[in-house]
Amino acid sequence: MNDDLPEVSVCTTTYNSSKFIEEAIMGVLAQKVSFRLEFVIYDDCSSDDTPSILKKYAEKYPEIIHVFHQATNIGLNQNFMSAMRQCRGKYIALLDGDDYWIDPSKLQVQYDFLESNPDIVLCGTASLKRHESSGTYIRSHLYLPANTGEVKVFGTPEMYKLDPFWLPTHSLLLRSRCVCFPAWFKDVVYVDRALRLILSLEGSLAFINKITCVYRLHGSNTSANRETSPDVCRGYLHTYWNFYKYSGKKFRADASRAINHSLCEERRRILEYCHGGEAASRLFKNFIHSLNYFQILSVRDFLEFIYHFMFLKNLVAWLKRGR
Template structure:
């Protein structure tokens, strides 16, 4: 237990993680460090025994663990932000309540790197992916890392950084842009903002487990509102950076509109389909004219254009989709 000012704050956000939280907190408290650290837990009014586990660990480690026990459910993004803002350390590490760390030297390794390399604002590593429904199945979360240094263009529209892997510099900014406060997904937009202050480093090793389970955030259904909010988010990011990354953002916006056309196709809603198809084709034209970029999903774009011409083409496409599912 440490009574000194912590060098690192470990932010844990948790909601209905009663099955997993002890493993998460045990992995954090097992860290072997030459510096003091604190653990800031944001507990969002769980309906299981999550809050009791938080209080149990806080009683065991009163000098290390601080609890943010919300009086009412504030939602995942607000819980994450409030817990992050409560972190006092020079560095912040993330570990959500259903993930856990496996290497007791993880924090020491990452902090040593950041202390020695001031040009970097964040470092991360790969994780194992564990499937709760298939306990014998385990695999690396990402197989396709091709380099060690990353910047904003690498992050746009991609998930490259496991939440349980990051350690980053705190206090780089004091005001959160509105687009980040209201983001439908929080981590990647936050890393994009951090990357405007310096480089990101992939450090070697696999030092944590990302858990896949039925209650995980990645299993939420992606309906119209989800993709519309993703469009709003990336448009706002584009504005924030004064369109410096339009070449990377426009194909992502086109893909989001494509996803919306597929929802409209499933719902047999021609008007929505035509609206989203026209928007997607507009982004494709922008890429061609401004960047001489041939775009992505060429055959899909061609089919989309034909299907949006008339209700007849649309009806044929709907019927074909029904037949393919049969």
């Protein structure tokens, strides 16, 4: 082991996060750990007070905090990859600049877990979600009793589905040796979802039911339009399709369900949220994509394709309205 290298690198990307970045930094500095820690922060050319705040903390904690500034705004994906490549630790902890940690034992618990389980490449924990508009909190996993410490282990099939278990990005600690960025990664819609899939090829992924961190819900979240945007579904489709090929076309049934669901959900959102010429153009592109990507592995898949993409679903809805 090189004694000059940290055991854990905390990796944070930020852009115009002046309202939140100090709380993120303080949560990292509050960690009580038995190993050497570094904190890598990449700012994507922020135009608010984020750079001056980062400078203040980098000057105060020069042995821990290493700040890098992009000369121009290069976007979340490229900034994320730059930050990850700068991390030198055996493990990398992810933390967006607008989220924060609330448990000072978070990193030590996860570090000890990964040290004791060499077959696990990534572990996450439970989280709280904070609604900034109201200041209220909800748990990320309402279907589980809080803070039981129970561990659940997953593989690639669950990372295709994500549900019922969500591994919060701001809770993750992962093995840096398993990180790689294929050429298609720069265009994924959510870097965390694609990274979890890629890591799942190297080993199992674990969830520890212990609340350690907070995810802020506010209007500037990159996922703020997750529920309505058809483009998000198109992004999911490309992530799943590219990963399926990258994996050597393993887990075909799980990949097919994820790909098909993305196409069907994109179509549903177009019909619900788009109108006029925009809707017609998007529906046409969605249909072309369905011809290219929809996976038919069974009779049920074939019938689903006919129902969703040959306008039978619309006809059924029209007949119901006419009753």
